Each structure stands twice: as structure tokens, then as C-alpha cells.
Amino acid sequence: MKTVTCSHFSGHTPPTNTRKVNSIYSAVLPKSTSPLCRSVSSFTRTLLDLNTKSSEVWKICPSAQDFQIGCSLPSSVLIHPISQIxxxxxxxKSEKIPDLFRVLxxxxxSASGFPGATFAWEHPWESPWNQSIAQFILKHWQHAHQSGVFKIFYIDPIEASNNKLHMGTLHRWFLGRAEGLRLGRFSQIQKHRQQTLSNLNITAEHKALFDTLGCSSETEKLPDKSLVKVPLSWRSTEFQLLAQQLDKIHIRKKMSTKGPKYTTNYTIENRRLDPISPISPAFSNVPTNLPINCYxxxxxxxxxxxxxxxxxxxPAINFPALLNMIQIPYLYSSSPPDGTLDLETNTDHHLQLQRQSC
Structure with a gap:
């Protein structure tokens, strides 16, 4: 029987590298196809609303304020009783978990006062927020198991009673999903912007401007494959312009390889249309750790x-220099010129922006 103990981690601190964690877990956790792992995965997908194809709510990270509140709540919030199933x-009748469990x-x-319902994907697993969400999920999993919900999975009774095994299974699931978000598997727009920036001879920090999913989650795909704009009110005009320029480059690249019909089959520019009627800005799901003039x-x-x-x-970056650089023809070649573009703004300009933000 496999068990999960802290001794598997050097210094009792779980490693953050996904491959290393999976390598360790492969020796102590059941396979992902095992009854226990399938039940945890299926149950978590329902609770976080991953089964709804058009749903984006599971990706949305908490605001800075909600994150602070969630991280400061005591563990006693978990003792609130769950309604009867x-x-x-x-x-x-199947391994698909009904939506009723998400309602519960x-x-x-809500009754516990926790300000979110999904993981903070950009934060480590060990963060108080993610640990709370994990404990809420497993609280409901255990309640469902005790009510006989998972009989169809035929879970090993010993595994079903091992809480550390449950947490390790959910941790492995979290890592896979977070890795997918980080690599852009769930955001085509994010991926093409990252690819375009990666061709520039700039610092790794500036290449990572769109690594945060919240910087690109601004569209909704319609049935005809066109995209419509969902404005990001928190984003500065300069940052918005950079996104637009990167998208135009992506369109030109696709047209050169797939022909003009590409823009009719997948009209990425559609989302750039301004809303018909102006709306008041709603600042939500704002990513952290960006240069100050991205906001x-x-x-x-x-x-x-x-x-x-x-x-x-x-610190603020020099958007005009970056915008000028992405117009340079070498962007389409494999041999960029020597020298790294200095995108840091001068000290006086940065101090001025810092004063404006205080």
C-alpha cells in the first residue's frame, strides 16, 4: 500500500518543479487512472466547473484584496456543515459527477465567508489560499464518499481513508492544470503573444509580460470561430497597444502561411471592435507583479x-521602444541582431510613475 509522508520531500518542503514533484509522487501515489485518482479528478472538475465547455470561471484568479482576505481566514471556516446529499x-450511474455537488x-x-471558489493558479500550491481551496474540495469529497457517492469507482478502502493520499492526488492534479495554464494550453491568444515576444532580443522578464493568463483573457469565442472583445479596464493604453500590435503580427504571419482566407476563418481582429455602448470600467481579476505602466x-x-x-x-518599461522593436523585420528571422534592447525607463520617469501610483 502506498502512503504519502513528508519524509519524501527533502527538508520536509515540497519541491516546486512539476517534473520533480511528479517523479516523487509516482513512487507514492496511485496511478492517475486508479479509482481514487479518477474520483478526485472527476469530483474536482465538477466543483470548479471545468465540465462546462464555455466556462472560464475556473481560470480566474482572485483579486489582490480577495486573496488577502482568503489567506487571512482561520481554519475554523472549514467546520461549517455541508447540506445533506x-x-x-x-x-x-456514471463517473461524471452531477452539478448538484458544485451547488453544495x-x-x-458562501456560508463560510471564503471569497473565492477556485485555485489561485499563479500562486504556489503551498499558499494559504490554495491550501484552503484544496481542503474545501477534499472536505466535500470525503462527505460524498461517506454518503456512498463513489461506489461506482470501487475505491480501495485503505486509500479512501488516507487523507495524505487524497491531498497528494489533488496536488498532482493542481500541478498539471496550473502547468497547462502557464504554457498557454488554455489560451490561444496568450500563446501567440508569448511566441511573438520570444523572438525579440529582450530580457526574460519582458518576454514574460503575457505569461500571466489574466493579461490575455479578454475574448470570448463565438460559434463561428470569431472573437469578440471583453475589455480589460485595468490595462493601460500602452499595454493595450502592445497587445494589439502583437496580434497584428500574428495575423500577418498566419496570412503568409495560410493565405488571406485565414482572417475570415478565424477573425482575431473582431475582438478589437469597441463596444457599441460605453460601459463603466469594472476592475476585476487584475494580475499582479506587472510593470507599473501596464496598469x-x-x-x-x-x-x-x-x-x-x-x-x-x-519598475516601468519603455513601451515606445518595445513597440518600435516589434516593427523590425528581423522579428520574422531566426537571427536577431546582437545586443539586448534596454526597456527600462529612466529613473526620473519611473519615480514619477511611482509617485502617481501612491
């Missing part, structure tokens, strides 16, 4: 001193 949902999950989170001044003005600290903004 109806008999109709206690006997599964959301009710529990709109209107957004910065709404922040309290504490929220500005939590935003953890980086």
Missing part, C-alpha cells in the same frame, strides 16, 4: 495603500 445524487460546494464557501492610471487611483502593496508592481 439527496438520495437521487448519492447513486451515480458554493453554498459552503491604467484610473485603476491605480482606486487602490488603497494596502492594495498597492499587494499589487507588487515592477
Amino acid at each position: 439527496p438520495e437521487s445524487a448519492a447513486s451515480l 460546494y458554493l453554498q459552503d464557501l 491604467a492610471p484610473e485603476y491605480i487611483k482606486t487602490l488603497t495603500d494596502t492594495q498597492k502593496i499587494l499589487l507588487n508592481s515592477k
